[in-house]
Amino acid sequence: QTVVTQEPSLTVSPGGTVTLTCGFSTGAVTSGHWPYWFQQKPGQTPRTLIYDTDTKHSWTPARFSGSLLGGRAALTLSGAQPEDEAEYYCLLVQGGSWVFGGGTKLTVL
């Protein structure tokens, strides 16, 4: 079964920049895997930030951006704010099936 990996935890300073990544245990991520990124705060429903690699929703803060980086999907946060502290999940589409990453706990400190 396909496994999607993410960094378990990352820390960023307020105002700083951090990149979260998402990839397969074997093989590169491409735009054909339609990468998604979600933000989830405790007790809340996940919120979709990025879909189709780099497309933002109307509610996605401009400081978030999506890309492909070194064979992985990437979510870059530039100018971190305290309210960005959350769990971030990615989703990749492989062979028509959806596979979630295990999540990255982002601390803003």
Add this chain to the structure above:
Amino acid sequence: QVQLQESGPGLVKPSETLSLTCTVSGDSINNYYWSWIRQPPGKGLEFIGYIHYSGTTNYNPSLKSRVTLSIDTSKNQFSLNLRSVTAADTAVYYCARSHGLWWGQGTLVTVSS
């Protein structure tokens, strides 16, 4: 904009069938793919499956033997049936729409006698 609302029992007994319905408003269910996703307490997100109005489905291989998705275009609804549940199926269940992945608010289903 599209809105999704899950409904169904919050408590299911072990070995029974978990049944949930998602009602879609603001969009036709004849568009896109419609999915179910779950999240056990304190854990990550898990894909259950998706369905298209044409009848096309795709299920998580680990759940495929117990899951059936169906769609009712006349009611703009789609449904999840998960058979032979155990405590491991206790989770918040979300319905969602593909292309931009719009989420329902989720509903907690507890499996307990």
